[in-house]
Amino acid sequence: MAPRRGPPALDPAPALAALDPAAWPTPRVIVDRARLAGNIRRVQDIADRAGLRLRPHAKTHKSVAIARQQVSAGAVGVTVAKPGEAQVFVEAGIPSVLLAYPVVEPFRIDALLEAVRGQGTELLCMADRTEGAIALAAAAARHGMELPVLVKVDVGLGRLGVDPAGPAAVDLAGTIVRAPHLRFGGIMSHAGQAYAAPGRDEVAAIAEEERRTMLAVRDRLLAAGLPVPVVSVGSTPTVLAQRDFGGLTEVRPGNSVFLDGTALRLGIAAAAEVALWVLATVVGHGPRHAIVDAGSKVLSSDLGAHGSGAPGYGWAFPVLGGPPLFVERLSEEHGWLRMDGAPPPVGSRVAVLPNHACPVANLTDLLTLVGGGEPPMDIPVDARGRVR
Amino acid sequence: MAPRRGPPALDPAPALAALDPAAWPTPRVIVDRARLAGNIRRVQDIADRAGLRLRPHAKTHKSVAIARQQVSAGAVGVTVAKPGEAQVFVEAGIPSVLLAYPVVEPFRIDALLEAVRGQGTELLCMADRTEGAIALAAAAARHGMELPVLVKVDVGLGRLGVDPAGPAAVDLAGTIVRAPHLRFGGIMSHAGQAYAAPGRDEVAAIAEEERRTMLAVRDRLLAAGLPVPVVSVGSTPTVLAQRDFGGLTEVRPGNSVFLDGTALRLGIAAAAEVALWVLATVVGHGPRHAIVDAGSKVLSSDLGAHGSGAPGYGWAFPVLGGPPLFVERLSEEHGWLRMDGAPPPVGSRVAVLPNHACPVANLTDLLTLVGGGEPPMDIPVDARGRVR
Numbered sequence: 001m002a003p004r005r006g007p008p009a010l011d012p013a014p015a016l017a018a019l020d021p022a023a024w025p026t027p028r029v030i031v032d033r034a035r036l037a038g039n040i041r042r043v044q045d046i047a048d049r050a051g052l053r054l055r056p057h058a059k060t061h062k063s064v065a066i067a068r069q070q071v072s073a074g075a076v077g078v079t080v081a082k083p084g085e086a087q088v089f090v091e092a093g094i095p096s097v098l099l100a101y102p103v104v105e106p107f108r109i110d111a112l113l114e115a116v117r118g119q120g121t122e123l124l125c126m127a128d129r130t131e132g133a134i135a136l137a138a139a140a141a142r143h144g145m146e147l148p149v150l151v152k153v154d155v156g157l158g159r160l161g162v163d164p165a166g167p168a169a170v171d172l173a174g175t176i177v178r179a180p181h182l183r184f185g186g187i188m189s190h191a192g193q194a195y196a197a198p199g200r201d202e203v204a205a206i207a208e209e210e211r212r213t214m215l216a217v218r219d220r221l222l223a224a225g226l227p228v229p230v231v232s233v234g235s236t237p238t239v240l241a242q243r244d245f246g247g248l249t250e251v252r253p254g255n256s257v258f259l260d261g262t263a264l265r266l267g268i269a270a271a272a273e274v275a276l277w278v279l280a281t282v283v284g285h286g287p288r289h290a291i292v293d294a295g296s297k298v299l300s301s302d303l304g305a306h307g308s309g310a311p312g313y314g315w316a317f318p319v320l321g322g323p324p325l326f327v328e329r330l331s332e333e334h335g336w337l338r339m340d341g342a343p344p345p346v347g348s349r350v351a352v353l354p355n356h357a358c359p360v361a362n363l364t365d366l367l368t369l370v371g372g373g374e375p376p377m378d379i380p381v382d383a384r385g386r387v388r
Numbered sequence: 389m390a391p392r393r394g395p396p397a398l399d400p401a402p403a404l405a406a407l408d409p410a411a412w413p414t415p416r417v418i419v420d421r422a423r424l425a426g427n428i429r430r431v432q433d434i435a436d437r438a439g440l441r442l443r444p445h446a447k448t449h450k451s452v453a454i455a456r457q458q459v460s461a462g463a464v465g466v467t468v469a470k471p472g473e474a475q476v477f478v479e480a481g482i483p484s485v486l487l488a489y490p491v492v493e494p495f496r497i498d499a500l501l502e503a504v505r506g507q508g509t510e511l512l513c514m515a516d517r518t519e520g521a522i523a524l525a526a527a528a529a530r531h532g533m534e535l536p537v538l539v540k541v542d543v544g545l546g547r548l549g550v551d552p553a554g555p556a557a558v559d560l561a562g563t564i565v566r567a568p569h570l571r572f573g574g575i576m577s578h579a580g581q582a583y584a585a586p587g588r589d590e591v592a593a594i595a596e597e598e599r600r601t602m603l604a605v606r607d608r609l610l611a612a613g614l615p616v617p618v619v620s621v622g623s624t625p626t627v628l629a630q631r632d633f634g635g636l637t638e639v640r641p642g643n644s645v646f647l648d649g650t651a652l653r654l655g656i657a658a659a660a661e662v663a664l665w666v667l668a669t670v671v672g673h674g675p676r677h678a679i680v681d682a683g684s685k686v687l688s689s690d691l692g693a694h695g696s697g698a699p700g701y702g703w704a705f706p707v708l709g710g711p712p713l714f715v716e717r718l719s720e721e722h723g724w725l726r727m728d729g730a731p732p733p734v735g736s737r738v739a740v741l742p743n744h745a746c747p748v749a750n751l752t753d754l755l756t757l758v759g760g761g762e763p764p765m766d767i768p769v770d771a772r773g774r775v776r
Contacts, residue, residue, distance in 0.1 A: 025471075025496055059720060081721040083413075101681070101721065102671045104735045108413055128672055131734045159722060160672045160679055192719065283490045284516055284548045291548055293489075297750050301689040331580065332447060332746060333469045333489065334547060346519045347492045358720060362685050363751070365773035385753040 084386025472774025574618025
């Protein structure tokens, strides 16, 4: 399979050059401190300039240390995808957590609500149907709490959310208002279809369509007498490509903290902004491939977010220099780098740019922070592997 | 994207029917005890009948408890893909471990060799080039040990291994014989190209070609005066499809312990043998999909082993009955089940048959054993997440 595009022109994690990566076992997921800080700052600046609250999606890093950096930079808290993840960040003292996933059974958030009560966290939940509101009300009642609930709107991904064209948003918001122990908190959306866009302009058009859809839903709620304190949208591509945030109150980018091959493909990030890399060792040369010790069990088999497509599994940049090699194929513990010229020598290191950073962080227990004038340090991926 | 085949006709984990899976948080990776025991027995019987040693690849389960079951059934030990994995099984007292991965730097196995010395484990290593033999010799010397080394032969996958047609096997075996602290242990191969075969007959032909290739390499080594104590082949498809094991001494199937959609697609397993399932909850209905809480972070995005292809991401069987639904698409925490008829109700459970069981076990920290007349029990995936 031939790549549809050439390799990105970038210098992978220059911090590596100052270290001795050959002394490290691999595969190892590394995060460049300077780029990480720059990425956290960039979306905070976007939010600050637009007068928005920033609530980064922590599914990308699942790390308490990085969530704290985001909050220190100005984020109101985090977004998470699972009750078990939420609990990790609540117990770590993150002040506000949005569980952006439908809860359809009360017992699934029992432990989380215990933790929320203990920490005094602001917890927001979401629902996109009556069953969800009922489950949240039952759980909140059991713990004697009042939960703010956002109504999820389907802005085109076709996954979850009420139809913005119909009466469902007003109906569900009314159900929430009437339910004991619940408070209608506003509306939220995720334009994940942006990952399938061919480039930045198309992403910006999707973001603008999402904004108009959400404002129309908000206006219908207001017309029905329902105040809408939160209008929250999220996805890294749409946040980075959007020009007009008028009327929105909150953004929830996740991947922007690391970035990856998908962000470069979409044209929404610069090559020198990618903060997460997989350091690997060349362990052999096959007939047509250099083989490295990073396979699908560290890079994942993702071609992109939501199944959007890259032609292969990333690009491998020899740490000692030389042209990048296309990651054409993966076995579980082997990356197959297409040999177009002389391959990097056995024992040498490559830094692999993955297609999708989020599943990579989820596959490792530790992220190694490098650069920034400090020695390398491992931080745990605290919220990975949660059953619930 | 339409599935190329209909759903497999099978009753997913009948043990589930005897439980109350609705009381469990999901996604949860479940293993049926009766099918697990049957799968362990099946390959042991194949090995016993053919007079072979069985050395299952533990990359599939990464679990000490399951490795012990395999050894109790008659396996000589396990195969592993990483030094860190090897260390887990060595420290757990598994008597013999084959590290089936090239070691190209001595420090990478320092901790492992410490553990081997402490436990008195038999450790076998492999090499496919001089650099590997040199690295193993240096590590063995540092620990004052003698390591048996198998020469890896490329039998058609094109990944790693010496060319069986050339002089490389004899040359490398000679290097190993002459190296202090190393002993030439024999030859090994992995016909991973079998995963791309259209069906069982073609898999059997690949297995037979692998056998003939390995015997030819063995004969050349013998003619050069080099005894070949081990002729080891491995892969679940080839072991299950092969009819004649003459001349081989060891087989190393991994996936056979669980089986999955790939094994069914290849026609090498019966539907009622699949032991690993992902239990998930229906959390909503989109315009064209029922959405469950099992996405790529538990199912992986694998279409099959070594990138071999399924049309989607598996099949979801409603636990309360009804036709299976095709898993057409994955987000990180969402499985998109194509709705062909009435969807399973929100809150109900489905058991998902994954394409590839090995990355699924690697994505969870716990496997839940069910059935077999015992209460459900979680066992740890001990060897996942090892950095080295």
